[in-house]
Amino acid sequence: MVNHSHMRSMAAVLVSVVLISVAALLTATPARAGETTDYCLSCHGNPDLQMVLPSGESLPLYISAEALAVSVHNQVGIECNACHTEIQTYPHPDLDYQNKRELARALYQSCQKCHSDNYDKALDSMHAQVALAGNLDAPICTDCHGAHDVQDPDEPRAHVSTICGQCHTTIYEEYHASVHGDALIEQSNPDVPVCTDCHGVHNIQDPRTELFRVQSPDLCAGCHADPELMAKYNLPSNVYELYELSWHGVDVSVYKARWPTIWHDSAVCTDCHGIHNIRKTDDADSLVNEQNLLQTCQKCHPDASPNWTGAWTGHHEVSLQRTPFIFYTQAFYASFAPFVLGLSLIYVILQIIRSTVERARRGLR
Amino acid sequence: MSTTSNHSANNRIGIIRTFHRFTVGQRWEHLLLMLSVIVLLLTGLPQKYRLATWSHNLLSTPERLQFVQQVHRIAAIVLTLVVIYHLANAFYLLARRNLPGDMLPTWKDIKDAWQMIKYLSFFNSKKPLFGKYNFEQKFTYWFMFFAIGIMVITGFIIWFPEFFTRLLPGGIIPATKLAHSTEAIVIGIFVFIWHVYHVHIERLNLSIFTGWLNENDMRTYHELEYHHLTGESSENPDRGESQG
Numbered sequence: 022m023v024n025h026s027h028m029r030s031m032a033a034v035l036v037s038v039v040l041i042s043v044a045a046l047l048t049a050t051p052a053r054a055g056e057t058t059d060y061c062l063s064c065h066g067n068p069d070l071q072m073v074l075p076s077g078e079s080l081p082l083y084i085s086a087e088a089l090a091v092s093v094h095n096q097v098g099i100e101c102n103a104c105h106t107e108i109q110t111y112p113h114p115d116l117d118y119q120n121k122r123e124l125a126r127a128l129y130q131s132c133q134k135c136h137s138d139n140y141d142k143a144l145d146s147m148h149a150q151v152a153l154a155g156n157l158d159a160p161i162c163t164d165c166h167g168a169h170d171v172q173d174p175d176e177p178r179a180h181v182s183t184i185c186g187q188c189h190t191t192i193y194e195e196y197h198a199s200v201h202g203d204a205l206i207e208q209s210n211p212d213v214p215v216c217t218d219c220h221g222v223h224n225i226q227d228p229r230t231e232l233f234r235v236q237s238p239d240l241c242a243g244c245h246a247d248p249e250l251m252a253k254y255n256l257p258s259n260v261y262e263l264y265e266l267s268w269h270g271v272d273v274s275v276y277k278a279r280w281p282t283i284w285h286d287s288a289v290c291t292d293c294h295g296i297h298n299i300r301k302t303d304d305a306d307s308l309v310n311e312q313n314l315l316q317t318c319q320k321c322h323p324d325a326s327p328n329w330t331g332a333w334t335g336h337h338e339v340s341l342q343r344t345p346f347i348f349y350t351q352a353f354y355a356s357f358a359p360f361v362l363g364l365s366l367i368y369v370i371l372q373i374i375r376s377t378v379e380r381a382r383r384g385l386r
Numbered sequence: 387m388s389t390t391s392n393h394s395a396n397n398r399i400g401i402i403r404t405f406h407r408f409t410v411g412q413r414w415e416h417l418l419l420m421l422s423v424i425v426l427l428l429t430g431l432p433q434k435y436r437l438a439t440w441s442h443n444l445l446s447t448p449e450r451l452q453f454v455q456q457v458h459r460i461a462a463i464v465l466t467l468v469v470i471y472h473l474a475n476a477f478y479l480l481a482r483r484n485l486p487g488d489m490l491p492t493w494k495d496i497k498d499a500w501q502m503i504k505y506l507s508f509f510n511s512k513k514p515l516f517g518k519y520n521f522e523q524k525f526t527y528w529f530m531f532f533a534i535g536i537m538v539i540t541g542f543i544i545w546f547p548e549f550f551t552r553l554l555p556g557g558i559i560p561a562t563k564l565a566h567s568t569e570a571i572v573i574g575i576f577v578f579i580w581h582v583y584h585v586h587i588e589r590l591n592l593s594i595f596t597g598w599l600n601e602n603d604m605r606t607y608h609e610l611e612y613h614h615l616t617g618e619s620s621e622n623p624d625r626g627e628s629q630g
Contacts, residue, residue, distance in 0.1 A: 268563070275436055275445075283448060324548035331556025332547065346561035354568045361529070362572065365580045371506040372588065378508075 057100040076120035088170040104131040122157050129161040142223035179206050181215040195297040231284045235277045241290045260336040293317050403601040407593045416594045418468045425461040427574055429454045434567045462541055488518040495521035518611040526581055533573045540566040
């Protein structure tokens, strides 16, 4: 299994370990912080250290002291054996894994010891389901967080999206070009959503479900209905409110409240604005830009003609400038309905009074 | 009078003279109009108030919603056919110079309304004399005429928005949706307070179903028409509410 050259170095390490252990026992000093790590690195600090797995893959056994130094675990004194629980000392027990992936999938279960919450959440995730279905490449803790160099995943914040982009490359490219991705990656803007803001962190769900679709406007509303945040970018914060009153929005509200697991086609935010490729509405590539709007409508309304886009009030409140037809209709009913119905009611009330008086008079006669 | 009055105290056999008021066609029109408008209101209101709990309870599955929409559309077609028949019939009669002008608004209706308001506010002791249709009935007719016109036109626009925006600007779609949904409420309230009062509470007037009106009602409420039909003088001191 192990190269001969390494056998020799291993033997050398073994000898020194024995000597150190004897020395340690003799002097009987209390355990020093970093002692275990130093002990492991005495072998694993060798950049050439590696072994070949039965699959033929070579498994590097080198742990860079520099990478280890930046790990959040190392900084709080968590040492190698906290995760590598099966290894107490040298010689190590035999490795029983066919390939690197199998090894990784076995070792990451140590995360559960301390991070049981997130570990369990991850077991409910889309990723875990994919793994269960047989795709062992589905990510585990260490794929996103790293193993020996675990760091704050959102430091900097753009790092989150880069992590997801390791596998979701096309979506990452789309996102990068979007108004959100550009602000995050190019301008380090902390206000825009990273992947996990919409998809969740450890219990990431399938975003193609009925439930996800019907709840997706709420995700957008999380920021786009926040007056303070929107004012910062000179955007209206009533778009969600107005959407909910629209033909599409009413439909979606009903499905959300009543039939969240039944598919519906009424447009949600992403149907028109795009998902990962959302752009500013005045961007020529925006799906809702004037030039592209008709085409976007036609995705659901194939018979729509150029006039059709005029039916869209564009999340704007009714106004004479923007929506004169609905403005005048509203003005007409605001005056006509109370006027006619009011007069009718007054007239009928007068009739009731008059006929009651008339009847009373006749009774007296 | 040539016939015996049914409230004559010393004669138990009463003969009620009746006057023809509506043709069979008009009675069918009203029946279909009434039924389709009721169905349209019942199926339309839960759609208008879809976010309300009671509407959720009625439209409890997507299939039920679809069913209600289908019923609404069928009733809409019935109403549209009634409207087409009504207009076609009116044009036909007009072409043959045979259209009865009883329902057309006249200067007398304005004067009658003014007199009626004076009567209702106790300035006059007697109601004005009315012809075949009084101004209240004409108001009902013309109000419903335009209201149903609005409902039918806006209804078809929001039924086939893709088609109509080929001809008309897109901005009319949200406007017609607002008009359709508001006008429906206006019609509902109007029929409830105005029409229901006049034909059920003021007096039970079923002439639109039976086709005839009895002599008493004819004399009380349509005295000019009564005299026109009987050829008697319109000078009748015993009229209006004061008549027994």
